[in-house]
Each structure stands twice: as structure tokens, then as C-alpha cells.
Amino acid sequence: MRLLLINGPNLNLLGQREPSIYGSSTLESIEVALKNKAREEGAQLECFQSNFEGALIDRIQKAIGQVDAILINAGAYTHTSIALRDALLGSEIPYVELHLSNTSSRESFRHHSFLAARAVGVVSGFGVMSYHLALQGLLAHLRDSK
DSSP, rough: OOOEEEETTTTGGGGOHHHHHHOOOOHHHHHHHHHHHHHHTOOEEEEEEOOOOOHHHHHHHHTTTTOSSSEEGGGGGGGHHHHHHHHHHHTOOOEEEEESSSSGGGGGGSSSSSSGGSSOOOOOOOTTHHHHHHHHHHHHHHHOOO
8 A cells, every 4th residue: 555644834843843732753753653654554655744735735636546545734724725625635535634733622713624524534632643543544444445
């Protein structure tokens, strides 16, 4: 199985940005651990991060026919980007939305996700473990859908 992890804006600052909300792990350490876990599960994981909405959309479109599923932490674009939603839907690639923090317990503008309604699942609020839970859920979904 070929998987793509997409991280959106400001996630490159993990480890230094608001550690009380996002924890002290860096994005690089999260990606290394997730790649290792994917490999143990017989999957290949590619990681991509950008602060630019268009770059995220381009990467999703490039993934068509190349990956079996996407894990996505779109950051703030979760709550603002119809274009990102359209790219995910247009790709027809199954995806899991994930967040380090529990977005439903934060500011009201973070309560709505443009991505969640069509996602295989949503994992939030478990810190770094959200990435691992999302990976496990997505792998189970892919195995069950064969």
C-alpha cells in the first residue's frame, strides 16, 4: 500500500509553536516514526508539508494513480479551504483527516471542517498519537475494502 501524509500550514513549526497545544515533537520526528510504523505494517509512506494552499492542492492532484490513500492534517485550511476539499474529492483518493488538538474544544471558527464530511474518518485531540491512530484506521479501512 502506498500512502501520502500531507501536512498544511505552520506544521513545520511543531516543537516550537505553542507546545501547550501542539506538544513538543517536531514534524520530522513524527514523520520518521510514522514511516517506520507504516513499513512495519507493509505500507510505504511519503510525507509532504507546505504552508501554501496551492502546493497542497498540486500534491493531491499529483497523487492520483500514485497512492492508495491520504492522511491529512490540513491545519487552518481545514476550516477555510473549499479548494482543498475539492482537490481531495476530485482525486477520489480515500483520506483520513487528523489533528493534534481537539478542534471542537477550541475557538468556534475551528469547529467546522470542510474536509470531514467526505473523509473515511477524523482523528483529533490525541497529540502525536493522532497521527498513529489515523494511520491504523486508514490501513484497516484499506484492508477491509479489498
